[in-house]
Amino acid sequence: MSHTTHCTVCHADIPRVFVEIPGVPVLCNILWPTAAEAQSVRRVTIRLAFCERCGHIFNPDFDLSLMDYSQAYENSLHFSSRFQQYAEELAQDLVTRHDLHGKTIIEIGSGKGDFLEMLCELGDNQGIGFDPSYIPGETERSRTEQIEFVQDFYSERYTDRSADFICCRHTLEHIEDPVAFVKMVRRTIGDQPTTVFFEAPNGLFTLHDMAIWDIIYEHCSYFTRYSLAYLFESCGFDVTDVRSTFGGQYLCIEARPKPDAEITSAATWNQPAEISDDVTEFSRRYQAKVVADTAMLDRMAAEQRRVVIWGSGSKGVTFLNMLPAAEAIQYAVDINPRKQGMHITGTGQRIVRPEFLRQYGPHDVIVMNPLYMDEIRATLARLDLAPILHTA
Numbered sequence: 019m020s021h022t023t024h025c026t027v028c029h030a031d032i033p034r035v036f037v038e039i040p041g042v043p044v045l046c047n048i049l050w051p052t053a054a055e056a057q058s059v060r061r062v063t064i065r066l067a068f069c070e071r072c073g074h075i076f077n078p079d080f081d082l083s084l085m086d087y088s089q090a091y092e093n094s095l096h097f098s099s100r101f102q103q104y105a106e107e108l109a110q111d112l113v114t115r116h117d118l119h120g121k122t123i124i125e126i127g128s129g130k131g132d133f134l135e136m137l138c139e140l141g142d143n144q145g146i147g148f149d150p151s152y153i154p155g156e157t158e159r160s161r162t163e164q165i166e167f168v169q170d171f172y173s174e175r176y177t178d179r180s181a182d183f184i185c186c187r188h189t190l191e192h193i194e195d196p197v198a199f200v201k202m203v204r205r206t207i208g209d210q211p212t213t214v215f216f217e218a219p220n221g222l223f224t225l226h227d228m229a230i231w232d233i234i235y236e237h238c239s240y241f242t243r244y245s246l247a248y249l250f251e252s253c254g255f256d257v258t259d260v261r262s263t264f265g266g267q268y269l270c271i272e273a274r275p276k277p278d279a280e281i282t283s284a285a286t287w288n289q290p291a292e293i294s295d296d297v298t299e300f301s302r303r304y305q306a307k308v309v310a311d312t313a314m315l316d317r318m319a320a321e322q323r324r325v326v327i328w329g330s331g332s333k334g335v336t337f338l339n340m341l342p343a344a345e346a347i348q349y350a351v352d353i354n355p356r357k358q359g360m361h362i363t364g365t366g367q368r369i370v371r372p373e374f375l376r377q378y379g380p381h382d383v384i385v386m387n388p389l390y391m392d393e394i395r396a397t398l399a400r401l402d403l404a405p406i407l408h409t410a
């Protein structure tokens with residue numbers, strides 16, 4: 019297993035390890051046709067380290083060789099209306115503010131192309147999407163000739179595909195060496211005035227809001243606004259904006275290439291002292307959270323209550339795998355039809371559609387993402403069900 023004793027953003031020595039999470043599967047979003055296959059996956063312990071210098075949080079043991087983003091990898095969030103609305107507003111905002119009309123847009127890690135398609139339709143732009151997991155012809159909707167998909171990682175091989183705008187959402191946190199990656203992007207831009215937009219989970223949200231179920235092995239980095247800005251500033255970009263979005267869960271950064279691609283100290287962003295206390299506090303509350311959720315699950319099991327979780331994404335997978343007491347839960351609900359009928363990696367619960375709950379009649383529903391609470395309550399009401407809702 020690889021191991022680094024240096025911060026993966028600023029390369030400072032000996033970051034502090036503040037939490038260890040045992041028993042999590044190496045890949046959260048793989049779909050398994052049978053419970054037996056799901057239960058055969060490799061599990062690991064995640065350790066998280068904090069860099070006092072640039073404010074970065076990362077997994078020092080991350081081993082890229084354990085990752086296999088095959089085509090069974092499914093992490094599309096576009097089936098939720100709440101997320102869909104956010105993506106549409108974001109696309110409209112980017113098109114308006116950056117005057118993306120008749121331009122060429124590259125999306126790195128474009129998945130199935132939902133977001134790139136929005137950007138292209140809104141501004142009559144040309145799109146090039148890069149994603150090794152893209153499957154030609156799989157998409158449901160008819161594509162216009164506006165978008166080209168490249169089934170590969172974005173790299174300097176594609177420097178000839180110049181773009182006016184490069185966007186990259188929920189990819190940076192998966193990259194083992196973010197400095198090498200952002201420098202590569204900077205080199206592909208050359209002397210073009212290309213604006214870049216990156217979005218990643220907000221590491222401070224994970225700490226502040228005890229979103230411990232967001233901690234997954236695939237995420238080797240948990241960016242804070244400081245470490246994200248430091249990264250781009252130190253890789254030849256001028257950061258023009260860093261903001262949190264989606265109820266604080268995401269960080270968005272926009273940057274323009276510095277003319278000389280000069281590496282600077284990024285001193286203006288180097289002020290993470292306030293985060294240090296959060297990290298210490300998180301480690302204490304993390305233990306308390308595990309104890310409390312275990313007690314809740316034990317109580318439900320003792321009363322022989324039928325319990326399901328709602329949400330089979332990363333949060334649900336981590337919750338089920340990390341807590342031995344979650345073993346009594348048999349089903350995970352998900353509105354994504356690509357997941358229904360499949361099994362949760364590691365623990366093997368079957369993923370069901372909401373309508374299944376009519377026959378199952380759960381007493382309790384544990385909601386993995388509180389942002390979807392209203393949406394879930396409305397769905398249950400339509401099914402004439404009124405289980406007790408809990409947040410994990």
Ligand SMILES: [Zn+2]
Nearest residue numbers: 025028069072
């Ligand atoms: Zn650092």
